[in-house]
Amino acid sequence: MMDSTPILDIRDFSLVFDTFDGAYHAIDKVDLSLAAGEAVALVGETGCGKSVLTRAAFGLVPSPPARITSGSVRLDGRELLGLSDRELRGVRGKDVAMIFQDPMTYLNPVFRIGTQLTDAIRAQSGGKVKRAEARDIALGMLEKVHLPNPERQFKAYPHELSGGMRQRILIAMALAAKPKLLIADEPTTALDVTIQAQILDLMAELVEDMGLTMIMISHDLGVVAQVCSRVAVMYAGKIVEDAPIGQIFDAPAHPYTKGLLDALPHPFKRVERLASIPGTLPDLLNPPKGCRFAQRCASAHAACDAPVGLRRVAPQHTVACTLFEDTPMKDPVHEH
Amino acid sequence: MTRLILKRLGMMVVMLLGLAIITFSIANIAPGDPARLAAGPDATPEMVEQIRETRGFDKPLPVRFALYVGQLVRGDLGTSVYTGRSVSDDIAQFLPATMELVFFAITIAIVFGIPLGTLAALWQNRFPDHGIRLIAVSGAALPMFWLGLMLQWYLALELGWFPLGGRLGVFDDVPPQITGMITIDALLNGDPRTALTALWYMVLPAAALSLPALAAIIRVNRAEMLEVLGRDYVINAKAQGIGPLRITAIYAQKNAILPSLAMIGLRFGWMLGGTVLVEGVFDFPGIGLYAAKAAVSSDFEPIMAVTLILGAAFMFTNLLIDLAYAVLDPRVRNQV
Secondary structure, rough: OOOOOOEEEEEEEEEEEEEEEOEEEEEEEEEEOOOOOOOOOOOOOOOOOOHHHHHHOOOOOOOOEEEEEEEEEEOOEEOOOOOOOOHHHHHEEEOOEEOOOOOOOOOOOOOOOHHHHHHHHHHHHHOOOOOHHHHHHHHHHHOOOOOHHHHHHHOOOOOHHHHHHHHHHHHHHHHOOOOOOEEEOOOOOOOOOHHHHHHHHHHHHHHHHHHHHHEEEEOHHHHHHOOEEEEEEEEEEEEEEEEHHHHHOOOOHHHHHHHHHOOOOOOOOOOOOOOOOOOOOOOOOOOOOOOOOOHOOOOOOHHHHOOHHHHHHHHOOOEEOOOOOOOOOOOOOOOO | OOOHHHHHHHHHHHHHHHHHHHHHHHHHHHHHHHHHHHHHOOOOHHHHHHHHHHOOOOOOOHHHHHHHHHHHHOOOOEOOOOOOOEEHHHHHHHHHOOOOHHHHHHHHHHHHHHHHHHHHHHHHOOHHHHHHHHHHHHHHHOOHHHHHHHHHHHHHHHOOOOOOOOOOOOOOOOOOOOOOOOHHHHHHHOOOHHHHHHHHHHHOOOOOOOOHHHHHHHHHHHHHHHHHOOOOOHHHHHHOOOOHHHHHHHHHHHHEEEEEEEHHHHHHHHHHHHHHHHHHHHHOOOOHHHHHHHHHHOHHHHHHHHHHHHHHHHHHHHHHHHHHHHHHOOHHHOOO
């Protein structure tokens, strides 16, 4: 946070999908900024645009149908929007690495683990790393992610390994080039609970060891609490709250964030049913002009029909809700 | 792997026996007195009776079938009334020509079909895709013999680019028979010019024969490529910064080609059957033309033999296809 340039700085980012029924406003004027070494969680329900945001920013969403309509994405000060495919390819893998939800489907079933790892490592280096060298790096990485018997797994095919092992391999692949930014897109959702805990431990360890800057996408606040220090809550293509993790749990501001927390099971409270948020996502072909959550919100009132931006309620805590007044404060993250 | 091959070869014997039952039944249920047919039109009743006895036509059907199978096991396929020679000699002469033609045709179908299918998928719903799909639809719709006639009329007769028919010109040296395939025999004989000429003679019949298979391979590869290019492991490869050529031609293609392989095996069988039509159009002295002439003169032993031989060739090709499957897909390899 001492560093004045954030590693990732997304400003005013909007994206639509062109469909037969018109433009689907999937992401609307999103701001998200990460300082070096920060681990930020991006949470929200399925379909809120978390994955699209982080993939589109690095050219991984096919266009058409996707179209970026406004904004800027700066990685370590370098603008990414408007780069050619070739230039973006140089950024992906090398500067920005991604790990994904389902380790079962993100490895190619007909190539050996070793081939896929060395290919990725060579691509990340822009072809500068020789095959033998890439093999050494890959084996080193497999040890780093605590994969037993790296030499043997190197010759294995994906279907011969368990989900947890495959996720370790994907993590090794992503981190081999020591990227500036890691995007972990629900890395534990598809794993069973004990493996989930192991992978989360591993990620926490790697974030610490390698000084990684990371966005972790999740719909599970319990998972992100173990790894991240800050949380950005996304709803229907907008960021509605952005705060340190402690504040999200102790003093959530946005009614949607409160709803998410109420939906978490509590170990010491017996309840008949977990709370849920009534209603569904708004129609993003014709999104509401004002707050996108208003139609599901118990506290909605007349002012919610007007557009609402992020308001500062505490030094590092912003919320897009009319219930709060903007209090200008110095914030080291958003200061340039 | 060896066990798989042995098992499949064993199954082939059983299937061939089944095929023999079918062809034998058809030949014997067909109207007409086999003894009279075998004796020829000018035979006296005594001669017919003598043939009935020596050839066993007076015995009950099951006994005759057993005799027939015994004959097959000894490699005796009977005698052709039409050529007056033993069927095995005829087949040894005509089968290599057909195999040469069919191999050439299937090679055309694969060499053009796989890349065209891939290109159509890459340019889905754009101009190249429409053009390629036109080929695919025509290939499925146009009858082989009609296409053969059109090619012959326009490219051979009108433009004179290709010979009208046959295997070689009158003035070409026929290489000494080794495999019976002229291109290979000529190359073995150190005569590449004759090999090229023979290839030249096969272009039109092979084109007519290959178009339906080409169309099928395009359709299957296009559909499969579209599917595979959207798979998670392709997204992961892109996220690693791997280039589009490598992703398409290697990462995606090795997955997408598997259903095309099955299609190739199937189409190979159809092509063998198609030679009956195409060899007739191009007066190509292969087994198809031989079978057609035998059928016209109710010469049953050659028909039965050709059916068995083509059936065996079809089964053997599909065994090779299954082995190719196992080589390309490690998941199949582990099941066997």
